[in-house]
Amino acid sequence: MAKFTMPVETKTPLVLLSGLAADARIFTPQKVAFPQLRCPVWSPPHRQESIDEYAQRLAETLDPGPCVIGGASFGGIVALHLAEHVDAQAVILIGSIKSPSQLPVYARCARPFRFLIPFLPIRFLQLLSRPMTARRLKRITPFAHGLACQFRDSDPRVFKWSLSRILDWSLAPVPSCPVYHLHGDRDWTLPVKYTDPDKVVVGAGHVLSLTHPDEVNSYLKNVLSQKSLE
Known part of the structure; x- marks a missing residue:
């Protein structure tokens, strides 16, 4: 894993949303480099709340002023909707997608089975993941350990809602600001072949914010430098 970069001298507010079953820890290298970074906590969604409704409610808690927003994976999808409710100067997708047409085949095939999501035993699966969160494994497999800890600590309500919204996502917003897209060429969760990123990171998988922090x-x-000069 590459070393964290030094803090970047730009004051443009940056808001990044983590992905499914993840939290702000996924952006630890970015927090070191960008002191102005904010990573909102996923609050419990309202019953049958749409992505846009959730994004509007999230915007009311942020009030960042002119800013650059973005997200990893599902967080990027929500960021596209959030851009309509805040003064976004740009949206940055990190291992994410711009529209439902870029969902992989397995996700599209799973749509008819979305009704089963409420019955997923998330708490049980979190218990099964506990061995991977043992402190001794942190030294052996820090990356897997970190992801397991995030899944263990995730809110089952948020997890199920996010999964449901991914499967019933049918209309992508078109932000009035530019959308930038960074993707890994070894992303098996959201394969790059279904997307059209502006930049591809060679050797990076789905969680490139942790595995390839310098890139x-x-x-x-x-992106922030461009926006600070405009």
């Missing part, structure tokens, strides 16, 4: 931070820096 991600450099990309964020370039």
